[in-house]
Amino acid sequence: MKGTILENGYPSIEELKNAHRFPSEERFQKGPVAVIECLQPIPCNPCENACRFGAILVGEPIINLPELQEEKCTGCGMCVASCSGLAIFIVDKTYSATEATISFPYEYLPLPVKGQAIKAVNRAGEVVCDGTVTRVMNVKQNDHTPVVTIAIPKEFSDDVRSMQRLNVAPAEKDHECCADYTYDPADPDDLIVCRCEEVTVGDIRKAIAEGADTITGVKRRTRAGMGLCQGRTCSKTVSKMIADAKHLSGDKIPLDTARPPVKPVPFSVLAGDEDI
């Protein structure tokens, strides 16, 4: 899994090419074309309907990966904003002798303006080169998914997929900014499980050792789950602690009893019942 889409969060160019999800170099040389970076079978097909040239096929079932008929694709870009996963890009390697353009969905404010100099980033969000905004498409049918086109040096056209956000200072690479800070582990037994009644891991372990083998049993011994939230927060943790201690699967730990009211209710409201 090392270095794959599941680990990185984005597909590598090899993964795209191996999955036959990348237009041929021949097609790139003919002009703008859609690059669909959608490699997982998820139930989704708006791109198919968005293309009026019938260049994108999904078919049935809708978990099929979209297939680009590259000869039908005009690079018009109608599909870019239609993709709910923001995974379609238009790449034009014929923009100029030295530059290519990349069009991508960009749902951040502020929006760049035409002519603005920006930092172009790759799929991992790393700045790879400078670029210039050539177009910002924010028409109504995009439904608040503006499509930004940037011009970048041609050699980066397979890597660049977005631009650095304008309101963000250059990312601090080193997040371990607390160099002088060392984490001092607390006693695990002091960890609170039920915050309403301040019941700790230690209290619950003791109750389990004394024979509690249900959520209700722990509740009666420790008050875990008897507070304001009525166990909404802690009951699952308590159940897991019992399961772990007794080597049981989750289905062997029954739910705790549900009692009215499911939400706190003032006395005055109940007292107003006309039928009593």
Added chain:
Amino acid sequence: MLVNRQVAIIGGGPAGLTAAIEAAKVGAQVLIIDENARPGGQLFKQIHKFFGSKAHNAGVRGMDIGLNLLKETEESGAETWLNSTVIGLYEGNRLSVVRTMEDGSKKIHTVQAEKILIATGSQENTINFDGWTIPGVMGAGCAQTMINVNRVMPGTKALMVGSGNVGLMVSYQMLQAGIDVLGVVEAAPKISGYNVHAAKICRAGVPFYLRHTIIHAEADESGTLCRATIAALDEKWNPSPNTEQSFDVNLVCIAAGLRPLAKLAQMYGVEHGFIPELGGWMPLHDENMETNIQGIYVAGDTAGVEEANTAMDEGRLAGISIAQSLQLLPDQEAEQCKAEIRARLESLRLGPFGERRLQAKNRIVKKEVQL
């Protein structure tokens, strides 16, 4: 006060509203009870475009789907009580409801209904680590409500724990709101949500910390969160010493999954089963979304945690089944509609992300769940 209705729907989220629309449009007398100021459930915080097919409004933002549903609900003639909470479900299909009246006062009502749909959604799981109770540590769904519904910034620098779709989507939406997301922490060796969601936040420069977990959150003198520490996990899933990394953050979001919220069903003695694929304990139902107690239906996340598209289709399925059982819809027509919806639901549950849910749902309707 005792109020009688043919159909009571608890929860006006995607499942509740679609059920109400289907039942009301063929003439059922429907009452939707929702505890919020406006119905729609989680739809109004779903500012992203939905997946699915055209029939599922794919490509439309969740909040716009919500607006459309509200309009349809109004047109269907269903009645809605807002700011009203069902606090108990009692013998004889009776609901105890704290209803907010027009003048803002609260009044207790007993609603008796022939058919009851419980569509109360799900709740977020917590994880307990040192400091998890500090203000600033919250559920990812909670942070999402704050930024997208309440328009309040829960913090400026955030760490997300959990890389399922909720963790990925909320990370993206926090970036959109101007929150710096310093990383996504995931205990598994791989990102668990959709790759297209992960790719969006990768392009924004958010790193993933796989095989890591949060071990500590710390507050400053004022009691607010100022730092979070993560550590790598060893092969036994325990934090390894000397792998700690700390982040200066004032927001830690926990996206550790959801579980069905079905206290009312449980209170009424509805049969539950333990279905890990759908969030653990949940009320069991048949292919019409009816539980083992006749007249009590479940749909949406209450009937197993999935997503809004499946919730809407399950709601429709429940609504049509209810209308059919009230003899407001001819059997043939009802069966045809239900078959179409079931086919759509199946298409939403295909593929590596859906197949376990599909199998689990099949086990449930075929009554193959061990009790």
Added chain:
Amino acid sequence: MWSKKMKNADVVVIGGGIQGLSNAYYLSQRGLRVILVEQGDLANGTTSRSDGDNFVCDAAPGFTTSFTTAAVKLMVELVHNIGYDVDWLEKGAVMLAETEAELAVAKEIYQAKIEAGVKVRFMDQKDVHDDEPNTAPDIPGGLEFQEGGSLSPMLLAFALGEHIKAMGGEMLRFTKVTGFGFDQDGAVNKVITDQGDILTPRVVLAAGIWSTGIAKLAGLDIPVTTMKGDLLVVEPGVYITRRKTMEIGYALVRNENSGVERKITPFMQQHGVGFLVEPTGSHNALIGFSKYPADTVDSNCRVVNAIARRAIRFFPCISDANIIRTYSGLRPWTPDHEAIVSETSIPGFYLCTGHCGNGITNGPLSAKCLAQIMFNEPADFDMSKLSINRFQNQQ
């Protein structure tokens, strides 16, 4: 299953609630080899569904008052020596009258308690409000009982359980009694359970609301039925009053005294609804009460609503407080609302059940007295009052 190896005991106690545990506790202290059998977890029945009052205020005059007075004393001793925190709050209790007619009843109760040596103070309207300013202004008076306190019945049960274990007693949880064996003289010699058999010359049936069914397995008819009660839990951190407070109606309802008309609706009348508040050691409060025949523990929303209204009547400040939970319990009830602490027609077979809502207070003393009966020791009380024979004699 341990059926392959039959167990032996000097005494088998059936029931893991406050009665069973109290019996197992005192019998273990006597050096007996005790096995306690419980169908679920400890404190699974009425023990986990009751308030934890230990007061003499609602006891009927005569035997019951003197027995309960001693029971409260024993409980105070017990909680101070038990070595576990059982949320004990020893602040006495207050009984409030709603009307002048009820105040007259309060005076009668006052006289009777004074004669029984109970520490009680009569309070007029001013006394009541000086004592607790939150009390509704029109409450005409009441009684203050200076002795006794409240505790968490569940914590007491678990504490007793730990002591029984430490003394070598065995507790078989999730074990259901399915029958009994007898010798040729008709004396009990075996307890049969779904997990195996236990040879024993003595059995104490202390199974609360399940006693009637289990007694039948031994061929005994006992008149223990179920009487439901509902409780409301107030959110933590809301101050209502500092100590246990209830309306005089509590004693009237409990002792089925219909001589005084209470100012309540017919629905409340039917369901024995009234007011009781018990601030707990866990910083919240329990609100009661109700009393009506029923055999399930599902909450009844209208009864809960009626209790809420009654609570506001006595403490208007409770109006805005939240109820976070409601629950119901079934009191093991008898025709004369007194317990059965008794030997039976079966040699070796004893009963400790039917405590009619006073089982927490009276549990330890009942167990102690039953042990005296068991070993033919001079009794501290005239236990014929609690004998099963009193019902047979009636028939």
